[in-house]
Amino acid sequence: MRIHCPCCGPRGVAEFSYGGDGTVRRPDLSVTDTDAHVAYVFERENPRGRHVELWHHIGGCRHWLLVTRDTLTHEITRVEMAGRFAGEAARMPGAGA
């Protein structure tokens, strides 16, 4: 499996560390309702198919990436930066010039 890092280009999966489901949102610090935090920390949709997930490029630029990957085929269709560079996406093979 290779991940096209928007910062570093296509790299082997061994350079990355998995960060899990990228769609869960941490409740604001001010939220003191335990259930909201329990949902964030423990509960996952765990889909069979399209999955938006976090990867940390620990062996490269150390940015966190949002990767759209199929959990059944492992096919990666989109990689973008998370956080402050959100929206910066990698050019994927087959996506044209």
Add this chain to the structure above:
Amino acid sequence: MSGYRLPQGGSHLDRSRPLAFRFDGEPMQGFAGDTLASALLASGRVLVGRSFKYHRPRGVMGAGPEEANALVELRDGARQEPNTRATMTELYGGLEAASQNRWPSLSFDMMAVNDLLSPLFSAGFYYKTFMGTGQATWHFCERFIRKAAGLGRATHLADPDRYEKTNAFCDVLVVGAGPAGLMAARAATAAGLRVILADENARAGGRLFEDGVHLDGLAPAEWIDGALREIEAGGGRILPRTSVYGYFDGNVLGAVERVADHKRKPAPFEPRQRHWTIHARHVVLATGAIERPLVFSGNDAPGVMLASAGLAHATRYGVAVGASVVVFANNDGGARTAIQLADLGVSIKAVVDPRREIDPALAAALGARGIRLETGAVVAATRGRKALAGIDIRGFDPISGALGANVMQPGCDALLVSGGWTPSVHLASQAGSAPVFDAALQSFVPGAAREAWTAAGACAGTLDLAGCLAAGLEAGRTAANACGKTAENRDISLPALSGQLAGAELPFPLFDVPATGGAKRFVDFQHDVTADDVDLANREGFRSVEHLKRYTTLGMAADQGKTSNVNAIALMARARGLTAPQVGTTRFRMPWTAVTIGALAGRETGHHFAPVRRTPLHDWHVAKGAEMMTAGLWMRPRAYIGPGETLRDAYIREATAVRQRVGIVDVSTLGKIDVQGPDAGEFLNRLYTGGFAKLPVGKARYGVMLREDGIMFDDGTAWRLAPNRFLVTTTTANAGAVLAHMEHYLEVVWPELRVHVTSVTDRFAGMAVAGPQARKVLQAALGEGDVSTEACPHMGIVRGRIAGAPVMIARLSFSGELAYEVYCDWPAGLAVWETLIEAGKPNGIMPYGMEALGTLRIEKGHITGAEMDGRTTLADVGLGGMASRKKPYVGSTMTQRPAFVDPERPVLVGLVSRDGQAIRAGSHLTLPGGGASLGHVTAVTWSPALGANIALAFLSRGRDRHGEVLEAAFPLKDERVAVTVADPCFYDPDGSRMHV
């Protein structure tokens, strides 16, 4: 009589270079270019191995990776290599091979008694018996079963060879250098692409050597050499002896090159094998096909061989596999093989074909050579146990499948068999494409591609040579297109073929011949799975292809079912009244062919398994007698053991020095993170349980971080160096995890925070000077800087210089004594350390290691990883006061959950041994006299300061139990120690010693 060397011929052979070798100790001779199998056959050797279960005598069956019978123990000593296929072993001078799975000898194998008992040993028999009275019966029987099973013998000696790994990037990877692969590689090269052409054989060409043709007027060897030169000239890389064994996600393929397996041993510094990770934009699969045997009574007799193997041994190695050969085939390939062999000087007695007629041109050619053709006939049985002596040819009705009358019972010493061809779809299947059934081939071909590959030639179901060449060219062009090279290359054209024989290799759908005379009909030769076993599996309900495989072990031997898979599916389909595609095939998994484990490990083995991290003071520690210990990847001094001292003596001396005078310890391994930005204070405020936003510049503070679930994650200190800058220290173990944790929050959770974090762990060396004399020593060492109480109060930070190097000093204490952590540039570490030691000499400074550090912290009740074990809370370790109530932080809400406020939770306590006995770490606490575990001991020491054996422990309701007497039980060694529960801070509980 049996196999012999033909007077001439052998495209792979160098008859000017004879090579001596030994098989089962017997001296033999072959030539350079031989395989072990061809050399054995040329020497007249028929019996080469014994089968797995029944220990049946077996001979060479194939000429390539499909070999199921001729497995040998190659080499000896530490290089002994069991289960090596003789057909893939290139002969070298001095080769030593031994037959395997026999006792006492290959010819006389006592274990062949299994064959007599074979009526009992039906598929899955072991599930039905050996139960007796329970486990004891099975354990008794299992010993014998284990000894009987297995194939070759491995050695316990460490592998002396080395393996290397490399990555390769290319536009097009062509797997297989047969006719299709060569054409594909030529076309892709001509299109200007970077090509890698890999083939598992020593020489490229594949079946070109067997087809008896000329290409553009050239003999195959010449044409192949020309093609290879052309590919290399175009920048392509040719990898012979390289098995592409795995197709992984994203067009990453794994391959193993046998660099030195064709030598007696690797040259100095030469790897034995090399692992290639190949990243290809496009892959051409030209992996060919494997011939299928036919299933008939006695089809495993030594001397029965695949037709293609009989031909390959003659064309490549100049070997006649028998003096009197019969061919039995369900396709025109049989007759063609007979004709070619006859032309090479092999004596062919007859061709047996179940069809009513064969291609008339072939029939005429057979007649012209005086070869008898028996159509509408089959081989129904064989004679001879350790060597084929003859066969029974019977009439056969192709419509009903029934056997007819006896035709003849000729004597023969070799029988060449062809049941059609099975495309090698393995890599495509690994890449996620389920194989689809091709009725004409009576086999499976690759399904639709999901990764970027194109299949060409026999592996895609094209069996004729012209078709393979054309398909290869087309695949090369497809690959070029896929890589953006749309210009069609006109330089490459198909070679003109001459000398081709007529006929087609599409098989008549005959897989098995009805049983005669009770002899077994083998489907899987290596695992001794018979047609009857397939029927039994069906009868007992193990009907899906996976159940069939698992119940009978069909296809699970070292040959991975390369020759048995399709026949088994066909037999099961017939038994169930289904078609083969309805039964389906199993999913192929890596590896295509068994690969050496060492090659996959590469150099990351032995001492190179993991990198060694050393502090800048490492050599100093070692020179001063330190016993070093591993701490994660780091090496740290455990204690500096003096002459005549034990480890215990040493740490007591070191810890005593710290309490009474002064000590110094290397803390360079602590994680260090530079946290910068306008929101740095706010950021740390959110991560730590305590408050950091208002920490004044020039002050440090101890802090604990929680995980999101409210459990303690890590502890350390944060030093405010400037309004926008902190230096954060972490534990040695969690340095990487804390950095990733911070990066996660900054980038994913709170991107609005203006903070940047950088690891500076190996930017700064660190050392702690601790003890009543610490200030004096430090001040003496400082070239500039002031560590007086006024300039550097408790938790204060000052800067200075030692040995000319700038240092940062924070007054922090882990030992409970007056102590300072001194950080300097990594390269300056040794000079700073030595200067401190020198300055401390008048005060009796003593370096101390992990053991003394542990003792000092246990005396103070300070926590480390043993207490922060991923299950404990701040309150558990008595740091509940550090949980800020003024602000939320990561994990704060989750600590409100019921389990966190459960009064039964084990909490940190101290233990004092009552009778002077040492307490063991890992003990559990029970009431005196025993009972259930109330908690466990995390850390123990003999405390020189207290003169007592003490420990830290977690104890349920521990805070209410101070003063109570319990037992620290260690049932693993039948030990119990009476202990008194105490406060975990044994020494200087009010902290006056560090506030001086």
Add this chain to the structure above:
Amino acid sequence: MQKYSAFSLLRNALSGHRDWQPAWRKPDPKPAYDAIIVGGGGHGLSTAYYLAKEHGLTNIAVLEKGWLGSGNIGRNTTIVRSNYMLPGNNRFYEWSMKLWEGLSLDLNYNVMFSQRGILNLAHTPSQLDDYARRGNSMRLEGIDAELLGREEVARRVPGLDMSPDARFPVLGGLLQPRAGTARHDAVAWGYARAADARGVDIIENCEVTGFLREGGRIVGVETTRGEIRAPKVGVAVAGSTSQVLRLAGIERLPIESHVLQAFVSEPVKPILDCVVTFGAGHLYISQSDKGGLVFGGDIDKYNSYAQRGNLPVVEHVMSEVSVMLPFVSRLRLLRNWGGIMDMSMDGSPIIATGPLPGLYLNAGWCYGGFKATPASGWCFAWTMAKDEPHPLNAPFTLDRFQRGYVLDERGAGPYPKMH
């Protein structure tokens, strides 16, 4: 049920094995049962068996999407052990061990449970302390455990790299002598055959496509072979738990699906006599009765429903095995496979009533499902029959994450990839 024994084998051998009957029937589903178990893997089949045997519930069906035993019961490294540290875990796994010890006779099917021992190697003093804590915890619960020194380890496992200057030298180990391996497929087949003999309908190629509900209660399932009603529906589909429960409207669970790869070498004569685990990494290895070295390491560490993994994990596992047992480097890797693990958020399983009335959940087995097969079925059968957990599975609730009572044997935290 046709009795299996040496005698019956002999008798059938004389008649050419033509009289053996199918190990289990291939019935069509009935419109209704007293209970349905979704999932014809090890846990589903053992649940059915113990429902019939222990609770007299025989009008029940096991529904399997594909072929029986096609999940993780047939894709593991066959290790059976009860060497857990936390009492909530070790009591449960020890009960499983006791069931294993009588299983072949109980099922009249030789599952080849071979008690050859498991040895966990320790490489640092603190790891030895951890093993002591675990071993003592086991001994206090009446479970066998021994702490071995370096010499004893070397004596028991020839071929280990015992050199003192090894990167991570072996200091000792924790041995559980009663642990071992079993023939994984046989466990599924043995339970299927024994459950079938007690009247359980085992229905293969029957995929559950939905749940039947009445007033918030689950009253049956829709399948590719029609509707099947039952007042109790147990789900034991580890690997696919999220997918199946989504059909019942449960969108989120404390579970992620990950792929775990396993490996087997070519078969060789006996060379490794116990199960060994590497302490300076994550590796477990044993030799099968057939002769292959069976081993595995970490999961691939990303969500996956593909029963195959990638090269970095393969390389790392091979590296670990070559470091621990340097002779293995010379052997060849023969096969690799992948299984889909229900990785729970604390590394421990779920055996509980709910999450809806009429529904029962058996899930979250992480790497540990195979050894749990007997006790999992036994406890799940109890839970389904009595509508409350047995004390042995009482800690394995679904709401423990909400309440904080997690069972984190590794102390790794709420990160499925770390367990």
